[in-house]
Amino acid sequence: MQAFANIAKAIGSLMVGIIGVAIFFLMVGLFLGGTVAISRVLEPYLFKAFTITLILGAILIPIAFIRATRPLALIGYGIAEKLTTLILFLHAILITWSFWGAFGVCIGLFLAGVGIVPVAIVCTVFNREWFGLLDLIILIAAAIGFRCIFFWVAHRLDVDA
DSSP: OHHHHHHHHHHHHHHHHHHHHHHHHHHHHHHHHHHHHHHHHHHHHHHHHHHHHHHHHHHHHHHHHSGGGHHHHHHHHHHHHHHHHHHHHHHHHHHHHHHHHHHHHHHHHTTTTTTHHHHHHHHHHHTTOHHHHHHHHHHHHHHHHHHHHHHHHHHHHHHHO
């Protein structure tokens, strides 16, 4: 009777393990498919949103120099940086998906989420898609620029306080 119980426990543990692995891969598939689906739906609007973000970033430059309106500029640059980073992330997913498919996107997303951008850069270089590479470089530069301006404005707020 004890042997039967041990066998039943082993089979139960094996089933739980198989179901756990299946649920994990299902969740990864849903995340991957959902991210790509959202990227495809938002693709026509990504660069329109980026253009609006650049225009608003330019409008916020004089606001950042006025001491009384620096908090508004800080919020604006924080939002601009997050939006630019999101656009970069979604654009990198689309580029990687179009060249390397699900395998490339999985590799990029398993590199802590941020790895999708270097994988997209490698995709564009290997496939000689220079305008895609230029898009990525511009988005990276804008995200870093907005972040630097955000920190500068935050520093100025601390200094003036």
